[in-house]
Amino acid sequence: MPGIYDRDLDRNPANYQPLTPLGFLERAARVFPERTAIIHGKLRRTYGDFYARARRLASALEQRGVGVGDTVAVMLPNVPAMLEAHYGVPMCGAVLNSLNTRLDAAILAFTLDHGEAKVLITDREFSPVIKAALAIAKVKPLVIDYDDPEFTGAGDRIGELEYEDFIAAGDPNYAWAMPPDEWNAIALNYTSGTTGDPKGVVYHHRGAHLLAVGNVVTCTMGKHPVYLWTLPMFHCNGWCFPWSVSVVAGTHVCLRQVRAKPIFDAIADHGVTHMCGAPIVMSTLLNAPAADKRPLPHVVDFITAAAPPPEAVLAAMQDAGFNVTHVYGLTEVYGPAVVNDWHDEWNDLPAEERAVKKARQGVRYSALEALDVMDPETMVPVPADGTTLGEVMFRGNVVMKGYLKNPSATQKAFEGGWFHSGDLGVKHPDGYVQLKDRSKDIIISGGENISSIEVEDALYKHPAVAAAAVVARPDEKWGETPVAFVELREGATATVEELLAHCRAHLAHYKCPRHLVFEEIPKTSTGKIQKFRLREMAKEM
Incomplete structure (x- = not known):
């Protein structure tokens, strides 16, 4: 029998709505319509414009027959159209597949076929490889060229029409709908294919919403941050930051390429507060010629993943004006879901002990329900002794739906009710996790x-x-x-x-x-x- 709190207290539109990151942009546009949302070279775009263009894209896609569950692939660098795609594509119910711009034609063709791409939006810089991929792909998507004014290289138009012409036919007041179910797919991202073809990782609206908010909390993003795009947006949907920045009505500063001088210029000229990237970005900044560097207007929060940076690099970054936070995750958990949550008292430790603390991946995001290191055979957590090896496992709402068209791989990944990362690590007495090896090399x-x-x-x-x-x-x-x-x-x-x-x-x-x-x-x-x-x-x- 239901308890007293279940009697006549049912879900209805007034008290229950599916979670989705799409509403973040709608709110930002209504509350701060004139605030700058996007900076790209000479371009400045307000939140009102950003929202209208995303709706135009959704409307134009719908006019071409794109709807719920259809795949829209994009081959774009960190440009405004990529941000618009993160909202406009799911606004019409479709699923965004951001292609890795560094891949070869054969892998791109496989990805387009496996995801059954119905539309492909591609920057002219990648025309040669996309043309080669389309020649061997079975699918024949509608191809739309994107002409970025900041692109000065060569590149043929290979599409049916250009992006601006395409969205011009869309309605800026398009009445997009919330997904009927927050479990609906919002994005498709491919792994690197460790044992054969890449696997298609499916994200849902609920997970994207939760991790986007989780980023804001974990990365201490106050109101109106200025976020510099040094992390590729094709990588785990830019760790969900295309959605995170809208939560706090921040400004996106787009960069086509990661180069030291444009980064320092962007920080100095636009007051960048946050940026993400791999250790290579830190090396780029630290090793830049003096002529390329400029004084930072304030401390910049830098969120990095992959291997923990050496203590010397962290010290150099701090001296240069960057506060580095180390995170860890995988494509299957929407990007970062673990953070080396730093304790202030650790700053007083000797350098060697501080480096030991810095080397750890850390603890779960607030958006992740559970993180542990377990014996994959018995599913028993390993002792928190810092030495016993086990497999790092995740459980929660920011874990993928599963692998597209691959039930056996999905079942294996979720055996025992946990997501198996394939990464080997240890658990320290304070609960912080540290990776020791990658089981799949x-x-x-x-x-x-x-x-x-x-x-x-x-x-x-x-x-x-x-x-x-x-x-x-x-x-x-x-x-x-x-x-x-x-x-x-x-x-x-x-x-x-x-x-x-x-x-x-x-x-x-x-x-x-x-x-x-x-x-x-x-x-x-x-x-x-x-x-x-x-x-x-x-x-x-």
């Missing part, structure tokens, strides 16, 4: 995931290669870079330069090995490659 270079298996497969395609193994090598600039160890076939010959050229012909350039060594690859008695030994060898190089 993922290499994180410049914030991008590189599958060692994918690189090895490319090497094996060369007729002279008998065996290949790829591991990560620590790198001051990129965090990690791939190193390849190769054994040649008996009687075969190949040079380092030849094999590296072969890799570049089969992989996106950022995935190619930075170093290649001809070496007998250590194996177990059963023939299994001992990658831990190769990692040690790579560190000594």
Whole structure:
């Protein structure tokens, strides 16, 4: 029998609405219509304009038959159209698939086919690779070119029409609807394909709403922050920051490319308060020529992921005027869901002890219900002793719906009622989690995931290669870079330069090995490659 609090107290439109980040923009536009929402080069766009353009996009898409559950793919750098897509695409019920602008044509074609893209909006900078991808893809989406005034390079128009012409046909007062169910998909993001084809990670409106607000809380974003886009928006939907900034009616400062001088100029000229990025962005800032640097108007909050920055880098960033916060997450949890929540008293520790604290990934976001390190076989949490290895696992509303068209992978990822990250770590006595290894040998270079298996497969395609193994090598600039160890076939010959050229012909350039060594690859008695030994060898190089 229902309790007294369930009698005649039902859900209805007055007391229950599905959670979605779409309302963040609507509210910002109504409360602060004249406030600057977007800065891009000479362009200034208010929240009123931003909202109207997002509605135009939604309306134009609907006019072309795009609706609930349809996929709209975008191949865009950090430009205003990318921000508009984060609202306009789901406003008509469609799902946003932000393509990784660094991928090759074959992977892009697979992604377009797997996601069944109905529309593709593409920046002219990427016309060559998109043209090649469309030539081998099975789907034939409506292609829309985006002409960015800040783009000064070459690039053919390959679409049916240009973006501005497309949205001009849309209604700025388009009556978009809340999703009927907050469980509805809002975005599709692809993993790097660690064991074969990439997996399509599906986000829902509820999770996007919660993580967007979680970012505001975790990253101490007060009212009207100025957010600089140094993190690619294609990566986990920019960690949900396209939605977060609207919560507090902040200003987006767009950058097509991550370069030191434009970053320092943006911070000084626009009063940037927050930015995110991989360790490579920190290296770019710290190693910039003096002529490219400018004094910061105030302390800038810098949120970074991937490997924890070394103590020396953190000290240098602090001296340069940046307050660094380390976060951790995966595509499957909407980006960052764990933060190294810093205690003020830790600042007084000796440098060595402070570095130990800094090396930890941390504790769960407030938007995540549970985080633990567990034995994946027994599903029992490991002791909080800082030494017992287990698998890092997540549970909560900011975990993906699952993998698109891949029920077996989804079931495996959610075994035991937790999301299995595949990352190995330990739990310290205070509950802070620290990663120790990546069980699938993922290499994180410049914030991008590189599958060692994918690189090895490319090497094996060369007729002279008998065996290949790829591991990560620590790198001051990129965090990690791939190193390849190769054994040649008996009687075969190949040079380092030849094999590296072969890799570049089969992989996106950022995935190619930075170093290649001809070496007998250590194996177990059963023939299994001992990658831990190769990692040690790579560190000594």
